[in-house]
Amino acid sequence: MIIWLASYPKSGNTWIRALITSYFSNNNKDIFNVIENIKRFPHRSQFEAINKEKEILKNRNNVFKYFISAQEKINENNKLNIIKTHNFGGATYGYPFSNNKNTAGTIYIVRDPRSVAVSYAFHANITFEESVNKLLDPNRLATNNGFPEARLSWKIHAHSWINSSWPKILVKYENLHKDPKSHFKKILLFLSNFIKIEISDERIKSTVKQCSFTNLSNLEKQKGFSEKKGKTNFFRKGLTNEWQDLLHKDLIKRIEKNFYDEMKILDYL
Numbered sequence: 001m002i003i004w005l006a007s008y009p010k011s012g013n014t015w016i017r018a019l020i021t022s023y024f025s026n027n028n029k030d031i032f033n034v035i036e037n038i039k040r041f042p043h044r045s046q047f048e049a050i051n052k053e054k055e056i057l058k059n060r061n062n063v064f065k066y067f068i069s070a071q072e073k074i075n076e077n078n079k080l081n082i083i084k085t086h087n088f089g090g091a092t093y094g095y096p097f098s099n100n101k102n103t104a105g106t107i108y109i110v111r112d113p114r115s116v117a118v119s120y121a122f123h124a125n126i127t128f129e130e131s132v133n134k135l136l137d138p139n140r141l142a143t144n145n146g147f148p149e150a151r152l153s154w155k156i157h158a159h160s161w162i163n164s165s166w167p168k169i170l171v172k173y174e175n176l177h178k179d180p181k182s183h184f185k186k187i188l189l190f191l192s193n194f195i196k197i198e199i200s201d202e203r204i205k206s207t208v209k210q211c212s213f214t215n216l217s218n219l220e221k222q223k224g225f226s227e228k229k230g231k232t233n234f235f236r237k238g239l240t241n242e243w244q245d246l247l248h249k250d251l252i253k254r255i256e257k258n259f260y261d262e263m264k265i266l267d268y269l
Contacts, residue, residue, distance in 0.1 A: 001075060001104035003194060004166075005038060005084045008157050009142075010119035011081035012173040013084055018211045019184050020082065020191075030129060031211065031219060041085045042147045046070040060148050061141075064092040071102040080104065081196045084213065086142070087149040089160035097150075100166075104194050108161040111173035112268045113255050114243035115155045132251045136258055155259050167193070172266065174240045178206045 005020075007013040014035070042063055044206040049067050074081055089097050089106075113135055121131035134140055138153045151157060154198045162170060169190040176183045181204055188199050209215070243252070251253045256269060265269040 001080055001194070002071060002102055003080060003082045003084055003191065004089075004103055004106045005109075006089065006099070006106055006119050006163075007086065007235075008111070008113075008151065008154050009086050010116050010123055012109045012171075013086070015176070015211065015213070016039060016107065016109060016171070016184075016187065017084055018216060019180075019207055020187070022211050023184075023188070023207045026203075031216065037154050040072070040083050041083045042067065042087065042149055044147055046074065047147070049073045050110050056147065060143075061093065063147050064095040064150065065164075067095060067097055068099060068102065071098055073208070077101055082191075085114035086151055088152050088157045089164050090156075092150040097160075105169075105190070106161060106164060107169050107171060107190065108158075109171045109173060110158055110174075110266060112240070112243070113259055114247060114252060114268075115173070115240060115265070116154060116216060117251070117255065118243045119244050128247055128251055132247075132254060135255065141170035153258075154260050158262055161166050180212075181205060184208060210251070253264070 007012060010078050017035050017038045018031055021037045022031055024037070025034045037189060044053065047056055047066060047070055049061065050066060052069070054064075058068070074083070079114045087097055091097065103124065117128060117131045117135050120126075120134070121128045135154050136187070138156055140151045141148045142151050143149075152160075161168070169187060171183060171187065181201075184207070185201070185204055187195055187197065188204070191197055192199065256263060260269065
């Protein structure tokens, strides 16, 4: 079965991947190596495994048709598989993202969309306006390793995962940033419902220290990081209110107007 580590891009997904994989590997210092223990979905290799790669390459939107088949292949190992995704949790072109046979639960990370807009602009090397346009696009498809994923708007994405029927834990990036030890512990307690985990406060403390944003940023400067896209480092700043200084008031108003209800419920307004 799969536990989805799901989020809109630039919401803290990779940080939590680092925390989980570091904890499970007894704080292995090679963080960027062990982080790959949590695979990404969709990924080309997953469709090679079900012999559908050629069909998908002819029409990349066929990938959504085979999400379930790819997940069934992953689950043949009869283990709990923690997998990262930026895909929204609903159906695309009539094909569901997942089902109860393949999904055990979800860790959903949400971040203030104003912060997401700023962080993604730096990550993708685009303007803030272009970043906001993507955030608001209800039909947004993006490419991940050459295969498309349905991200849609921040609002639709959040609704699809928060309102899903699967067991879940909602993690706010801002809370994790403010108190990483207690909120990471909550994630481990959630995972303990599915697999046996020794939960140690001392080990949590050392993991959080090892995976601090400062440490990850310095490690990226030294060794590089494969998920970096533009000129700016993937682990750039990780701040919570940077948008107040960088986003034009008109862009802020657009985000707040379009996502008012959701931002209100999540205490962003």
